[in-house]
Amino acid sequence: MSRLRLLSAAALFAVAANAHASSFIATTDAVVNALKATSDATTDVVSSSFKDHKIILAARDDAASFVATDGAIRGVKLESALDYIRHQAPQLNATDAQLAQAILTI
Known part of the structure; x- marks a missing residue:
């Protein structure tokens, strides 16, 4: 049993x-x-709206550093691009990491 x-x-x-x-x-x-x-969705909005903008294109290296270090390195060009994106698309609810990744896809 x-x-x-x-x-x-x-x-x-x-x-x-x-x-x-x-x-x-x-x-x-x-x-x-x-x-x-x-x-x-974030990538689509950022890449279609900002793909030819000089501030965004200049931030690619800073975005790569930001993504590679999980946000530990925040370059001035990336900060400028993030501010610009948030000012131009206030309806976009995305984190800095999502926006950095979207910048890298441009």
């Missing part, structure tokens, strides 16, 4: 662990897809 309970508990644990892992994967996929959609 004890062996049957042990096997039942092990089977129940395996099923529960599998369901938990599947839920985690589905939740992670949903979050990643939502972030990607936000990033894609």
